[in-house]
Amino acid sequence: MENECFLLCNTGSSSIKLALASFEQGVFNQVNVELTDVGLIEALQGFLADLPSLSGVLHRIVHMGEAEEGPLAVTASSLQRISHWASLAPLHNYQALDVIEIITRRFGDLPQWLFSDSGLYRNLSALRKLVPLPQSLSTDWPLQRYGFHGLAHRNMWRQLPSSLRAKKVITLQLGSGCSATAWDKGEALENSMGFSPLDGLCMRSRSGNVDPGVLLHLLSNAEFGVEALNHLLTQGAGLKGISGLSGDMRELLQSHDERAQLAVDYFCDAVTRVIGAQMVTMGGIDGICFGGGVGENQPAIRAKILAPLLAFGADLAPELNGKNAAFRQLNKTGSCMIYLTPVNEMQEMFGQYTEKFRPQR
Numbered sequence: 361m362e363n364e365c366f367l368l369c370n371t372g373s374s375s376i377k378l379a380l381a382s383f384e385q386g387v388f389n390q391v392n393v394e395l396t397d398v399g400l401i402e403a404l405q406g407f408l409a410d411l412p413s414l415s416g417v418l419h420r421i422v423h424m425g426e427a428e429e430g431p432l433a434v435t436a437s438s439l440q441r442i443s444h445w446a447s448l449a450p451l452h453n454y455q456a457l458d459v460i461e462i463i464t465r466r467f468g469d470l471p472q473w474l475f476s477d478s479g480l481y482r483n484l485s486a487l488r489k490l491v492p493l494p495q496s497l498s499t500d501w502p503l504q505r506y507g508f509h510g511l512a513h514r515n516m517w518r519q520l521p522s523s524l525r526a527k528k529v530i531t532l533q534l535g536s537g538c539s540a541t542a543w544d545k546g547e548a549l550e551n552s553m554g555f556s557p558l559d560g561l562c563m564r565s566r567s568g569n570v571d572p573g574v575l576l577h578l579l580s581n582a583e584f585g586v587e588a589l590n591h592l593l594t595q596g597a598g599l600k601g602i603s604g605l606s607g608d609m610r611e612l613l614q615s616h617d618e619r620a621q622l623a624v625d626y627f628c629d630a631v632t633r634v635i636g637a638q639m640v641t642m643g644g645i646d647g648i649c650f651g652g653g654v655g656e657n658q659p660a661i662r663a664k665i666l667a668p669l670l671a672f673g674a675d676l677a678p679e680l681n682g683k684n685a686a687f688r689q690l691n692k693t694g695s696c697m698i699y700l701t702p703v704n705e706m707q708e709m710f711g712q713y714t715e716k717f718r719p720q721r
């Protein structure tokens with residue numbers, strides 16, 4: 361039926377995004393609720409209070425190991441899969457399970473569909489999957505790199521002109537969680553997150569890369585157990601940990617505190633370095649895309665990240681790099697195209713759903 365309506369749910373680490381969608385209108389009525397102001401359940405129940413009749417519910421799930429991108433039906437076994445990976449994505453999978461449970465209680469056996477954020481990377485090369493440890497150490501949670509933000513990265517890449525999609529591109533999702541994906545001819549070659557969404561770039565409250573020696577040192581203190589370390593790396597590190605002030609880039613940019621400025625510098629440097637590493641392993645770069653709450657809204661951060669990359673053809677045009685967060689090209693010259701690609705994971709989910717299930721007319 362053409363006038364079906366779907367509910368879309370995206371539980372991020374700092375926000376829940378909810379929307380409706382139909383085949384005629386696409387995604388509409390999207391609300392983004394920052395979970396600092398309101399709790400997850402309150403936000404969801406507020407949205408559920410006044411809904412048209414639904415034909416299905418679509419969920420973004422951050423860690424599903426090497427499951428396909430989606431849509432995957434919600435069944436006992438797919439729910440078990442979300443639980444299985446939850447300890448590696450504690451800011452995401454548990455909340456998504458809560459959302460699915462609330463919806464199941466409210467709507468009974470209304471079809472629900474999952475879209476895996478790690479699915480984009482299920483076919484990485486053996487080299488890119490490698491974690492340099494004996495593989496026999498863990499069988500239930502294979503010690504390898506996965507990668508996340510697949511929906512966001514695919515959505516950014518999709519917005520590019522087809523000539524650029526056929527080349528070497530890096531997409532940057534800089535939000536609460538942050539990651540970079542290297543694309544060559546439409547294939548995702550790697551993501552800066554690895555075994556878990558803690559890896560790679562410095563984030564709002566997640567550490568990104570840390571010398572494992574630091575972690576061993578912290579654990580050698582008898583009063584500092586695994587739980588405390590997990591809390592530190594997921595909720596007390598990154599921008600928040602460095603600044604001691606806040607993980608929110610808006611607050612750091614307004615602050616004159618030295619630690620806040622250092623946190624911003626560290627964040628930008630980490631992104632520049634990852635672009636550098638991905639560019640070199642791809643053997644060049646033709647385009648860079650900025651997305652996510654920080655990437656879309658902060659021209660100064662984009663400029664700081666790209667400044668060292670001028671020598672590699674990334675020539676950001678200051679007059680195009682303004683506050684307006686709409687899709688556009690940000691360079692006029694230079695061999696590396698620069699784009700602002702506002703991320704819409706909801707559109708990506710609904711697009712994938714539509715491709716598979718829209719009745720043929």
Ligand SMILES: Nc1ncnc2c1ncn2[C@@H]1O[C@H](COP(=O)(O)OP(=O)(O)O)[C@@H](O)[C@H]1O
Binds near residue numbers: 372607
């Ligand atoms: N105008 C802005 N300037 C800088 N940072 C912002 C702005 N708006 C949002 N953010 C940051 O982006 C994050 C939200 O980005 P988003 O991509 O929606 O992230 P997520 O999906 O990870 O919650 C917030 O946590 C906030 O720190």
Ligand SMILES: CC(=O)OP(=O)(O)O
Binds near residue numbers: 371372509
């Ligand atoms: C994977 C991840 O970190 O997601 P988010 O940025 O939505 O928290």
Ligand SMILES: [Mg+2]
Binds near residue numbers: 373535
């Ligand atoms: Mg997100």
